Amino acid sequence: xxxxxxxxxxxxxxxxxxxxxxxxxxxxxxxxxxxxxxxxxxxxxxxxxxxxxxxxxxxxxxxxxxxxxxxxxxxxxxxxxxxxxxxxxxxxxxxxxxxxxxxxxxxxxxxxxxxxxxxxxxxxxxxxxxxxxxxxxxxx
Numbered sequence: 001x002x003x004x005x006x007x008x009x010x011x012x013x014x015x016x017x018x019x020x021x022x023x024x025x026x027x028x029x030x031x032x033x034x035x036x037x038x039x040x041x042x043x044x045x046x047x048x049x050x051x052x053x054x055x056x057x058x059x060x061x062x063x064x065x066x067x068x069x070x071x072x073x074x075x076x077x078x079x080x081x082x083x084x085x086x087x088x089x090x091x092x093x094x095x096x097x098x099x100x101x102x103x104x105x106x107x108x109x110x111x112x113x114x115x116x117x118x119x120x121x122x123x124x125x126x127x128x129x130x131x132x133x134x135x136x137x138x139x140x
Contacts, residue, residue: 050118054125057086057114061127064090064112073105073133086116095130108133 018026060082068076071092079089095107110131115124 053116053118054123056084057116057123057125060086060088061112061114061125064088064114065110065127065129065131068092068110068112068131070132070134071108071110073103073108073135075105075108084116086114088112088114092131092133094133105133107131 068090073094075092075094077089077091079087081087090110090112092108092110094105095109097104097107108131110129112127113124114126115122117123
């Protein structure tokens with residue numbers, strides 16, 4: 001019998017461990033899974049940051065409304081910028097009263113606009129309400 005025949009009849013030894021190809025495939029799959037997980041976590045973080053800025057803008061608008069519950073009957077206009085880069089404006093005008101019997105300017109339409117930059121987008125909220133109009137000598 002030849003040497004080749006003798007080798008073929010020997011019992012095969014079973015592999016212990018992974019081949020290089022199996023290890024590379026496993027690492028590739030792990031890399032793709034971790035990349036997807038990183039992308040999802042990054043997107044969630046970005047959404048939380050955007051929501052926090054939106055909530056801050058709403059609270060800023062609400063505080064501006066609370067600061068201006070009484071305004072001059074002639075109306076008013078004011079604006080500014082916060083340290084965080086939020087631009088705000090407050091403007092009032094006499095509300096149409098129709099036949100209510102109220103003095104002109106007794107009720108004022110108020111518009112509060114807060115805007116901010118969110119990455120490449122410009123975001124904006126607007127609050128509209130009605131507030132009390134006071135004669136100039138009674139204004140706070």
